[in-house]
Amino acid sequence: MTTLTRSNMECIITIELGTNAVRVFAFDLAGNVVASSKGSYPTFHSQPDYSEQDPEQIFITMLYVLKNLITEKLHPKKYDIRSICFLASMHSLLAIDKHGVPLGNLITWADNRGKREANDLKNSDFGKVIYNATGTPIHPMSPLVKIAWLKNHDPERFNKAYKFLSMKSYIVQQLTGEYVIDYSLASATGLLNIHTIAWESQSLDFAGITSERLPQLMSVFSSPGKLRKEFQTSLGLSPDTRIMIGSSDGCMATLGAGIWREDKATVTIEDSGAVRIVGKEVLKDEKQRFFNYLITNNCYVSGGPTNNGGVVFEWFAKQFGDFSVPFDTEQIIEGLIRDASNVSAGSNGLLYLPYLLGERAPLWNANARGSYFGINIKHERSHFIRATIEGILYEIYSIGKILQEHREINSLSVNGSFATIPFCTQLMADIFNKPVHTVANFSSAARGAFLLNAIDMGIYPNLEAAAGSTPFQETIQPRQQDHQVYARYFKIFEKLSVKLEEEFEEIANLQQGVE
């Protein structure tokens, strides 16, 4: 404890480059949040399957937020900034020329332009080999597929590209001058062999590039080097401030959720969601339904992602909420949850498939679509509200269910804005029939990055001990009676999701104007 008393005015900054916003947190060395700030940036959809962001805007927003946090909140309180640790959303891709200048916008994880490349690869034997080597499901989200798309459809950009970076690599290069990527984020590109921890030659062949066109690999604990002088001056940071490359948001949300045992799972639901488990071995799945991402040597975060989390309920709120006060989505959602709680479990037989954005795990079907099923004359608005929430959580459960075919799960830890709504947390306990732990209400991902940094500084001996330091706030117990009800409806949910495959495709084609 001596370190803590001596250095209680020291802090660690975490910078999370998320899908819609950059979030900066400052932690003291005991793990308390001493300041935080965020700045958002937009996503551009110039064509239906496109999802892009302006790399300069992300960089400027990050600098702006960081600078304000340091000069307005940390320096006045005389905090000494020991280090800065990065974490970022996965699967982004940015091509740059030999001067480091971006060639076009950053392509985000949600970009689906590589649908055809992904399908062709997935259905080939080669696809299976690449999946097993890299741990990243073959999907348009994967940077591997994105580079292949550029090669086939934008050869000018492809040929001009000196390097293919992730959002984080670009930001870190701006700050330090080095082109680097951590194992963890690299393990979500479809280009890294997660067993040998080196760029996978078969992926490189498929993408049509050599490893020189990718950033240099390093462990999550490594430092790419010092901040450029100009930033030291403008941010008021000492040259000794350590820059730590860090990891991905998904892996860090798992570490920060207090879970580091094989019999526990983490459920994160923001706009999208994921169910994750940790282990010393990768999950092998014939149907290629899981991701296996790396944190450090022989330490994997495995699981399945869903497109349809809180974004689906927000969609519902926008369409059917009562907007007497403009733009007040939060209050509308609160009102809807209240109405939903007046309906009993199972929504009196109304069932909802939440696949508004197509689905990743466990269906991996971009054509899946939403549906209310079983509507009868007695169903009211409040049934639809509750059914919508139940549908989103059945989908989460369907990922958890197939994970349990590989690992026994005895309890869950939840984080993310949707999953931590108390009504939703209770429903998850009931549907899974497992106790659910909640952690203190701030970003689990940022806490994960803090813990990583703290391990590096010797505050914790290893990942297990670091994860264990996050206290659970509350443990929600499942309600048996409701569980029985959900279990019966889930069976229908599961059958419908599979049965409708043909109809999903037909209607998706009509929606996309395909004959």
Next chain:
Amino acid sequence: MNQFYFHHEHSSELAGFPHISEIGIRKITNIQLDSLVTTTTTSIRIYYILDGKFEWSINDRCYVLYPGDLAIILPGQKFGGARGFMDIGTVCWLSLEVNQTDQHKKMIVGNWSGLSKTERLTISKILQLNNTSVLVRVKDAHTILQTIKDELSQQEVAYATRVNHLIDELLILIVRQSTYQMNLRRDFPQTFTKLEQTLREDLARQWTVEEMAALIGLGTTAFSEKVKNYTGFSPLNYLINIRISEAIKLLRRQEMSITTIALETGFYSSQHFSTTFKKLTGYTPIEFRKKT
């Protein structure tokens, strides 16, 4: 409602109102060919449908208007019947002369208005940016037009001031309604993204918070609060963010002078640009350009 027609050249009722070129109500009972061929207007024309169904072409787009709907045609826009004639029904209209301020097709209503100059400029900008030609279900517009007519006919004490106030009120109603109609005011992120696009398309303009708020259809306080909540920045700081991001791209292209970049991205001067840029990035624009 009785038919009437005042024209500024031959109606004494309009003698004190040079900005009102026409106001009237007409009931059309039979079709006359070529009674509404497409022309380019020089005034603001406001039509309110009382009865019938009208098919019009405004600014090269076709619209079908029903009772309760209102059409607004701005100076420079093309307007006419979809088939060149006026359909059967009853329509009420008002034509307002405006001052064209400069070559940028900016328009502003004259000094007769009780609105401040900034408000008048904002209203004009929003009308042009929204470019919503048809508003649906604006019954209040009818009441206002009817009252203007009564005031003009009856000429009671202070009617001149009242008429001009009513026209202001009509313009305010139209500009607010056109914004509400464009943004359903449910989805802030989506609405904000649209605003951001508008800002990026004209970064050189000195945007005010009032204008940005009006584009979204919120008051400035609510707007600033929402933006701060959503983006983490005040509206003006968010704007600086976009300005700098755009400037970085232009700097890297090595083609434009620093001063041109400063003005293109909305800074007052190269000095203002350099200070802001350095404060944020640690580099002056020249140093930054050399770096890449």
